[in-house]
Amino acid sequence: MKKKKLALAIVGLASMVTLAACSGGKDLVTMKGGKITVDEFFDEIKTSQEVQTQLQYAIIFKVADQNFGDKVTKEQIQAKYDEQAEQFGDTFKDQLKAANLTEATYKETIKKGLSFEEMKKSHIKIEDADLKETWKTYHPAVDAQIFATDDEKVAKDALAAIKKGDDFGKLAKEKSSDATAAKDGKVTFDSTDATVPPEVKEAAYKLKDGTNSEIIEVASSNGMEEIKVYYIVKMVKNQEKGNDWKPFKKELTDITMEAKLADQTIQQEVISKELKKANIKIQDDSLKSVLAGYIEEETKDSKKDETKDSKKDDSKKEETKESTK
Template sequence: MKFKKLGLVMATVFAGAALVTLSGCSSSDSASKDIITMKGDTIRVSDLYKEAKQFPSQPTNTLLQNLTFDKIFTKDFGKEVTDKDVNKKVKSLKDQYGSQFASALQQQGLTEASFTPYMRTQMLEQAAIDHEIEATQYTDANLKKAWESYHPDVTAYVVSETSKDAATKALDAAKKDDAGKASFEKTNAANKVTFNSTSTTVPTEVQTAAFKLKNGEFSSVIESTSASTGATSYYIVEMVKSSEKGSDMNKYKKELKNVIKAEKEQDTTFVSGVIAKYLKKNNVTVKESAFASIFSQFTQTSSTSSSK
């Protein structure tokens, strides 16, 4: 299990030399020295050292980014992301991974104690991204674009085989007669699923073929190669309940918004632009030259996007 940074591409190189430079000051000067300033707050060397003790496996650049994001997003979204919300999310993940939870955290350089503040920062970032999507992305143009490729729920048997030959034999047997069809449906009862065009569990090629079927019809053998594993599977689809989306886009507005939201959350240019917006809003300034470029990935991406 890998805990992702909600679309943010964080720096992965330790700034160890910079810490050595900072620690060269006298102990009192070092602890009180500003590294980053912002409206109404600051991050000092002492804050960085405290964070490094809590997250010893995290790169220094990432520690400073997280400290900054936690402060600036708390100003706008601290009331939305409560301790109760964070604890509920942590408990949900802990229940989900059971006995593997501690080892999953360890792989990411985290402990159960440090995971809670880590999750809080994640949720604050997500709140900022969600707010920006709500405020700027649910336009008529974006909704119409999402509508063009959207298909509502259908129910079908979706069966995969590891070879084309096996899939062909299974399809021929199912289409032979009513008994063959009944046997196919009984054998594959667990593979009867409901999905729409936003599904991430049914391959795109399978969706495209399925949406063309009428009730009771079988597809041809559908070949699909996984982008993550490279493995090729061969699918058979029998449509149980098809659907037509009709012409009323407003009927599916909630689903279309979910399509837009999912796309924007994966759009690194958009996410970087959100981060850049809040960095600018809070007048975030890096005072220590050793860390001068830690936010450049956000500000540069934002500038490139806005110039297009």
């Protein structure tokens, strides 16, 4: 959700900047005894921290789109668009309209986001050592059934019924509060799955096919207070990890790549390198600090420092030459 809002903000800001650049002193609002020009409006809002943050993102995404947009396919864009449409359901078109976007302009926004991912990927190199590190905590996908409830008595009664031989799937469908209840509690997950609590995954991996766990107590939150959820997991088909990581190289590569893409330090370094390469020059003095977190705006003082450092280096080189004669 946060990424979508950010993307929409970028589109809006880009339009605003274009308007300000092209309209000059054109009147934006007229009234009795006065007016507001586009320039006046732009001068008023450009000092806002929110606007400057949005401008920062607009620059970054523009650089990414220009240099890596050709690596993004129409199929990728459509898939991401369909994913968002499915998430919002019947309200999706209204959401676009409210943001003053059409299908075409929103797809352009999606393309910029995917270009940004490609930009980061271009700087990431995955070695075997990375895969071996990921392997330490990796467990391949397993098929299981899950029963969950926030009522401890319901959980205890369900466990007793399961031990007596009652059908796990039927109990899950009738009594479980988990999202998998409609599917008899059936679920497939590996160690990267964020929908299954770590405690449940750890208990599941220890089970043999056809066996179930005891009650697993998991602390959770409903956003207002901490609650306890009681799980029972049944293993349908476990998959042994073994000792050789190579059969799972693709899965490990995908997991490692996702982790690196989400790494803020890597992202900072990538953006910094790409912005320097793009030779970004901000023309408005009041906006020169917009990219301060990534590149340093060249000043007279910095030029003097560079000159001094250069002279020092030259002097050292001369001293070295003299000492070697």
